[in-house]
Amino acid sequence: MIEVSVVGGGSWATALVKILTENKIPTNWYLRRNEQVKHIKEKGSNPSYLPQVRLNPLFIFPSDNLLEVIERGQIVIFAVPSAAIQAVCNELDSSLFTNKMVLSAMKGTVGANNEVPSSFISRILNIPATQIATIAGPCHSEEIAASKLTYLSLSCTNQDTVDRLSVLFRRPYIKVCGNDDPMGVGYASIYKNVLGIASGMATGLGYGDNFMAVLVSNALFEMQNILASTPAEQREMLNSTYAGDLLVTGYSNNSRNRRFGELIAQGHSAEIAVNKLGMVAEGYHATQGLFGYANEKELNLPILTTVYRILFGKESIETGFKKLEEKLI
Ligand SMILES: NC(=O)C1=CN([C@@H]2O[C@H](COP(=O)(O)OP(=O)(O)OC[C@H]3O[C@@H](n4cnc5c(N)ncnc54)[C@H](OP(=O)(O)O)[C@@H]3O)[C@@H](O)[C@H]2O)C=CC1
Ligand SMILES: O=C(CO)COP(=O)(O)O
Structure with missing residues (x-):
């Protein structure tokens, strides 16, 4: 057996x-x-x-x-x-x-x-x-x-x-x-955590469902850009393995990454947010890792960049999101 x-x-x-x-x-x-x-x-x-x-x-x-x-x-x-x-x-x-x-x-x-x-x-x-x-x-x-x-x-x-x-x-x-497509699934599963943090931040800042829909649809574009850097013979990004995981992490109250983003929007430091969560929010470290990867590959990813600047670049969350508002379509 x-x-x-x-x-x-x-x-x-x-x-x-x-x-x-x-x-x-x-x-x-x-x-x-x-x-x-x-x-x-x-x-x-x-x-x-x-x-x-x-x-x-x-x-x-x-x-x-x-x-x-x-x-x-x-x-x-x-x-x-x-x-x-x-x-x-x-x-x-x-x-x-x-x-x-x-x-x-x-x-x-x-x-x-x-x-x-x-x-x-x-x-x-x-x-x-x-x-x-x-x-x-x-x-x-x-x-x-x-x-x-x-x-x-x-x-x-x-x-x-x-x-x-x-x-x-x-x-x-x-x-x-x-x-x-293990590489594509790997990168999609990493990026969706960053979107989860962005979504939690947006909720904490008081944005509504209309903005959230714009944020999440732009995140699908960012995921597409990341996936294009790891080509696969066959890949359907709208498959739930890729897009579905992005949606659940962006919208579910169970998401640790989303809760982490909300805690940051409430004014907690990343260290305190991690402690309050008591579970891992992979998006925190992944933001740094993926930001480095995106720079190396010359990818333009406004949501990732915003989360990176807020968590690691000392940009205020309010300023970060005001700038992001102008970049989303
Ligand atoms: N939770 C979920 O719904 C899902 C999670 N995942 C992924 O699964 C992975 C694990 O997440 P999750 O289970 O949620 O994390 P949790 O925060 O719930 O638990 C982490 C576990 O890892 C243990 N651990 C931490 N460091 C070490 C180490 N050095 N050696 C051995 N054990 C260690 C912790 O031990 P201790 O308790 O002693 O600190 C704890 O048992 C993540 O990559 C996450 O993205 C994927 C899909 C769904
Ligand atoms: O991967 C997950 C759901 O598919 C878990 O996401 P969180 O780590 O944000 O809770």
């Missing part, structure tokens, strides 16, 4: 473990804090993230021993914040991954070169591109916790890998779509 290993103890990892264990797949689960591991073993729920989710104890094997967890699974899912993936990979040797399939569940940029998480993992752990996939789509963990209908996408250049991973995630409330 196939076993899966999940690395990360946060809300997304918990939602993925819920799906896997409902499908009766033995799931080895690495969480870095031992008290979390003990609580899950004793009570069958994660005390820190999505505590309302009851997990079937027969199929979860939580542990704070990373190597043991990785060794046990034939499929390894990485679901930590992208800022943590370098530290996690530093503890691992590529020999651990021989003949394993890997799935990146992260939506952020990695390292000084702003790599897409799946590319980073593939390079550092020597995983062939055909053996590593990305899971994405509009998929707030809170809704998966409540078993609300969700469309996940699995993206890999190898259809066989997509097919083999897809069966793990199908549930009555989960539909799985295949995709062969």
Whole structure:
């Protein structure tokens, strides 16, 4: 019987473990804090993230021993914040991954070169591109916790890998779509977090639905520009994997990035907003990473530039948005 290993103890990892264990797949689960591991073993729920989710104890094997967890699974899912993936990979040797399939569940940029998480993992752990996939789509963990209908996408250049991973995630409330554009999905999943922050800032500043619609449609153009810098043979950006995730992050109250933007608009510093959130807002670091990438590629992205100047360039949020008003169409 196939076993899966999940690395990360946060809300997304918990939602993925819920799906896997409902499908009766033995799931080895690495969480870095031992008290979390003990609580899950004793009570069958994660005390820190999505505590309302009851997990079937027969199929979860939580542990704070990373190597043991990785060794046990034939499929390894990485679901930590992208800022943590370098530290996690530093503890691992590529020999651990021989003949394993890997799935990146992260939506952020990695390292000084702003790599897409799946590319980073593939390079550092020597995983062939055909053996590593990305899971994405509009998929707030809170809704998966409540078993609300969700469309996940699995993206890999190898259809066989997509097919083999897809069966793990199908549930009555989960539909799985295949995709062969992991780089494009990676960049779209990173950019949508920046739009989430912009949307939260706009809400916090008191803009209404009319402006929000303009902001989000302009963001679709920005996503299109970013995607054009990573060409693909076939890509339909209006597919929910790309545009749908942008929309849910821009509009949903579940979005951490949107809440982060609202906190900034309320006058909090980025550090305080991160602490108040208690969960990762990938868009914060991604804004910096993507801004560097956009400059390198000479892309004109007014929303990204505005968020960057507010978060990292000391521009006031009011001035930033006044200037942005003139650039949107
Ligand atoms: N939440 C969601 O709905 C979705 C999230 N994602 C993506 O999934 C990724 C993870 O996000 P999410 O689960 O929401 O984040 P959370 O903030 O909910 O949780 C982060 C988890 O990572 C752990 N962690 C942090 N640093 C390390 C480290 N160095 N080593 C090991 N574990 C570490 C934290 O441990 P501790 O608790 O001890 O701090 C915590 O368990 C992000 O890239 C996000 O964009 C994708 C789709 C949906
Ligand atoms: O990726 C997500 C939804 O698809 C989660 O977005 P947030 O991190 O903004 O909550």
